[in-house]
Amino acid sequence: MEIVTAENDDHGTDVLPKKRRKGIYILPNLFTLAALFGGFYAIVMAINGRFDLAAVGVFCAMILDSLDGRVARMTNTQSAFGEQMDSLSDMVSFGAAPALIAYVWTLKGLGRWGWIAAFVYCACVALRLARFNVNTAVVDKRYFQGLPSPAAAALVAGFIWVVNDLGLNPKQMAWPMFAVALYSGLTMVTNLPFYSFKDVQMKRSVPFAVIVLIAIGIAVINIDPPIVMFGLFVLYGSSGYVIYFWRKAKGIPTSVISTSTDEPDERGLHK
Numbered sequence: 001m002e003i004v005t006a007e008n009d010d011h012g013t014d015v016l017p018k019k020r021r022k023g024i025y026i027l028p029n030l031f032t033l034a035a036l037f038g039g040f041y042a043i044v045m046a047i048n049g050r051f052d053l054a055a056v057g058v059f060c061a062m063i064l065d066s067l068d069g070r071v072a073r074m075t076n077t078q079s080a081f082g083e084q085m086d087s088l089s090d091m092v093s094f095g096a097a098p099a100l101i102a103y104v105w106t107l108k109g110l111g112r113w114g115w116i117a118a119f120v121y122c123a124c125v126a127l128r129l130a131r132f133n134v135n136t137a138v139v140d141k142r143y144f145q146g147l148p149s150p151a152a153a154a155l156v157a158g159f160i161w162v163v164n165d166l167g168l169n170p171k172q173m174a175w176p177m178f179a180v181a182l183y184s185g186l187t188m189v190t191n192l193p194f195y196s197f198k199d200v201q202m203k204r205s206v207p208f209a210v211i212v213l214i215a216i217g218i219a220v221i222n223i224d225p226p227i228v229m230f231g232l233f234v235l236y237g238s239s240g241y242v243i244y245f246w247r248k249a250k251g252i253p254t255s256v257i258s259t260s261t262d263e264p265d266e267r268g269l270h271k
Contacts, residue, residue, distance in 0.1 A: 025077035031068035032082065032089050035061040039093025042157070046101040051170075054101045055161035059229070061093035062150040087129050094153035095125030099181070102156055106170040106177050114174070117181045121156070124185035125149045131189075135257070143193040143256040147237060151194070152184035155237050158230030165226040184237070192240030193247070193256045 038061030045054040068086060072078045099122040107114030128149050139145050159180045163173050221228045247254045 025072070025075075025079055025082065027075060028068045028072035028077055028082050029085055031064050031071055032085050035064035035068065035093055036089040037061075038064060039089070039097040042093070042097045043100055046104045051101065051105050051160050052164045054097075055157040055164070055226075058093065058097060058101070058153050058157035059161075061089075061097075062154055065090060065093065065150055083133075087133060090129055090149055091126060094149040095122050095129075098153045098156040099125075101160065102177055102181055105160055106174045107181070109171055109174045110178060113178065117178045121152075121181045121185035124188045125152065128152075128188040138257050140193075140256045141198050142196055143243075144196050145256050146190045146192060147184065147187040147194055147240060148196075149188060151233055151236055152188050154229070154233040155180055155184045158226065158233055161226040162230045165224075187237065187240065190240070191255060193243050193254065194236070194240040195243070 038057045042054040042057030042061070045051070045057060065086070068082070072082055099118040102121070103114060103118040107118055110117070128146055131145065135145060156177075159173075159177065163170060244254050
């Protein structure tokens with residue numbers, strides 16, 4: 001039983017202490033709201049026929065989404081509200097937005113197959129986010145269980161961006177877009193291990209050569225941003241399969257679920 005002690009005021013009357021009101025940390029949630037705006041902006045641009053700007057909106061949302069969690073940890077402002085807000089923002093920016101952009105761009109030309117592909121992708125994002133939320137405590141922090149939703153969105157938006165940049169006819173890209181949407185969506189709900197980069201310490205000093213490599217990387221991206229960035233995410237989107245079969249060949253466990261017996265219950269997660 002919780003005991004609340006009363007305090008005396010100047011007149012000797014017992015006064016119950018006031019409960020401190022809970023607030024919302026503004027800094028990390030500003031990044032989350034900005035990421036949400038990126039997804040919403042992408043949808044609006046797709047409706048207006050500006051698919052290049054729609055793709056850029058998704059990529060901006062991806063960058064902002066990668067920052068909100070780091071900002072929260074660096075400023076010690078993590079909260080349950082922020083976690084829920086982040087998931088809802090991800091569902092819009094990396095689920096609904098890429099699916100709707102792909103459908104408006106070319107998938108609608110496939111009739112029912114087009115909206116089925118868009119829905120499968122969107123549904124897989126929802127399933128991916130729900131599984132991530134409940135498995136956080138038992139998954140190896142070095143890896144994601146399945147393709148992360150921002151990377152899947154980058155594959156869909158990046159493909160649109162490249163085709164638009166090359167001046168190709170979107171109507172001829174309906175079936176390739178169909179394949180990209182299904183690949184991205186279904187890979188999210190697999191148990192394939194994708195490197196998370198969470199063990200990279202931003203506060204730790206690094207050799208001078210690392211800074212030089214980062215500068216070279218930025219320069220290479222600027223050569224042709226759509227093709228280079230899409231190529232990088234194609235490599236990352238296939239890396240899970242490479243890691244899986246490499247572990248399989250080496251006899252290393254392929255599951256990223258830890259072997260602890262602590263809560264939450266892990267039964268069925270290794271399947």
